[in-house]
Amino acid sequence: MSSNNTILYxxxxxxxxxxFRAINDLSLVLDKGEMRAIIxxxxxxxxxxxxxxxxxxxxxxxxxxxxxxxxxxxxxxxxIANLGIGRKFQKPTVFESHTVEDNIALSLKGPRNILxxxxxxxxxxxxxxxxxxLATIRLEERRNELACNLSHxxxxxxxxxxxxxxxxxxxxxxxxxxxxxxxxxxxxxxxxRDIATRHSVIVVEHDxxxxxxxxxxxxxxxxxxxxxxGSIDHVSQDPRVIEVYLGR
Amino acid sequence: MIFSRLxxxxxxxxxxxxxxxxxAAAIAVPVLNLAVPPSSSFHMPPHAVxxxxxxLCYAMLALSLDLVWGYCGILSLGHGAFFAIGGYAMGMYLMxxxxxxxxYGHPVLPDFMVFLNWKELPWxxxxxxxxxxxxxxxxxxxxLLAFAFGWLAFRSxxxxxxxxxxxxxxxxxxxxxxFRNDMGFGGNNGLTDFKDILGFSLQAPATRAALFxxxxxxxxxxxxxxxxxxxxxxxxxxxxxxxxxxRTRFLGWRPENIKLLAFTISxxxxxxxxxxxxxxxxxxxxxxxxxxNSIEVVIWxxxxxxxxxxxxxxxxxxxxxGKSWFTAALPEVWLFALGGLFIAVTLLMPKGIVGVWEQWxxxxxxxxxxxxxxxxxxxxxxxxxxxxxxxxxxxxxxxxQPAE
Numbered sequence: 001m002s003s004n005n006t007i008l009y010x011x012x013x014x015x016x017x018x019x020f021r022a023i024n025d026l027s028l029v030l031d032k033g034e035m036r037a038i039i040x041x042x043x044x045x046x047x048x049x050x051x052x053x054x055x056x057x058x059x060x061x062x063x064x065x066x067x068x069x070x071x072x073x074x075x076x077x078x079x080i081a082n083l084g085i086g087r088k089f090q091k092p093t094v095f096e097s098h099t100v101e102d103n104i105a106l107s108l109k110g111p112r113n114i115l116x117x118x119x120x121x122x123x124x125x126x127x128x129x130x131x132x133x134l135a136t137i138r139l140e141e142r143r144n145e146l147a148c149n150l151s152h153x154x155x156x157x158x159x160x161x162x163x164x165x166x167x168x169x170x171x172x173x174x175x176x177x178x179x180x181x182x183x184x185x186x187x188x189x190x191x192x193r194d195i196a197t198r199h200s201v202i203v204v205e206h207d208x209x210x211x212x213x214x215x216x217x218x219x220x221x222x223x224x225x226x227x228x229x230g231s232i233d234h235v236s237q238d239p240r241v242i243e244v245y246l247g248r
Numbered sequence: 249m250i251f252s253r254l255x256x257x258x259x260x261x262x263x264x265x266x267x268x269x270x271x272a273a274a275i276a277v278p279v280l281n282l283a284v285p286p287s288s289s290f291h292m293p294p295h296a297v298x299x300x301x302x303x304l305c306y307a308m309l310a311l312s313l314d315l316v317w318g319y320c321g322i323l324s325l326g327h328g329a330f331f332a333i334g335g336y337a338m339g340m341y342l343m344x345x346x347x348x349x350x351x352y353g354h355p356v357l358p359d360f361m362v363f364l365n366w367k368e369l370p371w372x373x374x375x376x377x378x379x380x381x382x383x384x385x386x387x388x389x390x391x392l393l394a395f396a397f398g399w400l401a402f403r404s405x406x407x408x409x410x411x412x413x414x415x416x417x418x419x420x421x422x423x424x425x426x427f428r429n430d431m432g433f434g435g436n437n438g439l440t441d442f443k444d445i446l447g448f449s450l451q452a453p454a455t456r457a458a459l460f461x462x463x464x465x466x467x468x469x470x471x472x473x474x475x476x477x478x479x480x481x482x483x484x485x486x487x488x489x490x491x492x493x494x495r496t497r498f499l500g501w502r503p504e505n506i507k508l509l510a511f512t513i514s515x516x517x518x519x520x521x522x523x524x525x526x527x528x529x530x531x532x533x534x535x536x537x538x539x540x541n542s543i544e545v546v547i548w549x550x551x552x553x554x555x556x557x558x559x560x561x562x563x564x565x566x567x568x569x570g571k572s573w574f575t576a577a578l579p580e581v582w583l584f585a586l587g588g589l590f591i592a593v594t595l596l597m598p599k600g601i602v603g604v605w606e607q608w609x610x611x612x613x614x615x616x617x618x619x620x621x622x623x624x625x626x627x628x629x630x631x632x633x634x635x636x637x638x639x640x641x642x643x644x645x646x647x648x649q650p651a652e
Contacts, residue, residue, distance in 0.1 A: 081500035117482040
């Protein structure tokens with residue numbers, strides 16, 4: 001079905017909402033360790049694709065396989081998260097009334113048994129792991145601060161940090177630099193590049209400058225299907241892409 | 249041993265103060281009632297003991313609601329149902345203690361069953377002549393109902409207003425069911441005319457004082473359990489579900505299980521409160537299931553300050569004290585006052601009494617801090633965060649926003 005080197009495999013996936021085809025015969029293959037940027041106009045199906053992969057939406061037809069032979073259409077969100085897919089939402093979503101540290105602590109990979117959490121204590125190993133993650137996302141100094149006191153950009157990084165704490169094999173990152181200052185965008189590029197050395201990543205983004213900075217293979221979606229795929233130069237010179245997306 | 253472990257986590261100072269007050273009340277009230285002669289101005293009349301005991305049961309009910317509403321974001325408008333079921337379980341025990349002293353003198357059947365021409369005890373009344381069995385049922389019956397209800401509701405991802413409405417429907421359905429004579433719980437009149445508990449007469453002042461002390465100590469225990477629960481990792485997950493349920497789900501947790509555990513523990517707590525309430529007021533009838541009762545619990549919790557431990561206890565006692573005063577002085581105004589109170593709290597003090605107290609404390613501390621020192625030096629901004637907002641104090645800090 002899929003080769004050993006594939007982390008994510010979508011084949012001829014379709015889904016419609018009330019007759020509207022949000023995803024139309026979409027096929028996509030992501031290699032292990034690859035970082036991919038997904039671009040496309042509003043309503044192209046970018047977020048719906050994320051919903052399909054993370055189990056929030058079920059496809060009407062088509063196959064989605066993850067890391068060998070895990071058929072993602074058969075699992076729910078929590079199972080898929082535990083299989084190793086982390087997802088960052090478009091709007092930064094962190095636990096605002098918890099400290100930065102607690103946000104990471106709740107995300108750390110480990111058993112997800114609720115009864116155990118009543119008596120669980122934090123282990124030294126967990127503290128180490130948290131320290132590493134806080135260093136990666138550069139929020140060490142604010143570890144005891146409530147997440148609601150972070151700036152917009154810092155919340156985005158915290159959410160990425162929470163994803164890293166899950167130790168996922170694949171990260172789905174939805175518009176990570178929306179609303180960020182230029183300096184923050186630079187920092188996010190660095191962060192994502194760093195993450196991509198150890199994980200497979202899919203980044204959905206509108207900001208073409210940011211996509212160019214990432215310097216990875218680009219897929220352009222349009223009306224729920226792949227319009228063009230290749231390097232950023234190839235895609236941005238594709239006449240169809242210019243017509244539907246860039247050339248407005 | 250157990251106690252030192254309970255406190256090793258470091259309980260909040262206010263919670264500790266509340267515990268000390270409760271234990272002190274458990275000792276002082278019986279002394280003032282029984283040992284101080286009625287002629288003394290320090291004497292506490294028996295009706296005051298019962299009234300205070302009632303308030304403490306309400307406080308425990310409010311605390312149980314706060315566990316699910318304040319910490320887990322589940323606004324239950326049917327918590328009175330768990331309270332009433334716990335109360336009925338205790339009422340059944342007290343009924344069977346009457347024995348042959350009832351009006352009809354039947355050795356086994358309660359009066360209302362004789363009156364309805366029932367020939368034998370229904371199966372679900374078996375075992376209630378034993379206190380241990382009744383005590384078990386006080387916890388098990390509300391717990392099981394909450395578990396079944398929560399399992400269905402949370403798995404189907406019913407949230408927000410819809411969940412509140414079905415909890416309301418649940419308590420209303422139970423109200424109608426318990427009104428029926430065929431149910432075997434005394435119908436409209438409920439269970440009453442209790443004689444004694446564990447062999448002690450319920451009319452005796454000493455028994456009433458003991459019931460008060462038990463209520464105070466059980467409330468203290470509920471406070472300790474709640475405090476430990478919300479400060480554990482599980483407590484953090486509850487708040488996580490309250491603030492960003494889908495984030496929790498996509499981190500691999502199952503919010504439905506987190507909610508189910510909180511809902512079940514909370515129902516058990518409400519059941520115990522109901523069981524302590526019934527011997528003190530001497531009656532349990534279907535009106536305890538009335539939706540209005542459950543809504544009142546929400547008001548107590550909101551007035552005191554939800555999402556805190558001291559809040560619901562304070563709120564329940566304060567509002568019920570107000571109710572006792574109003575219904576004696578201006579009975580027709582009470583419901584307007586209650587409604588007005590709820591609106592005022594929602595608009596003016598969303599964090600309740602505890603929130604206002606905190607704000608006052610922090611503004612006082614700031615004034616004292618600022619007075620001798622000239623304007624504070626510019627706040628340090630971390631290198632990687634040019635956009636970081638300076639934090640200038642608790643009151644000015646951003647409020648946590650629920651993500652959904």
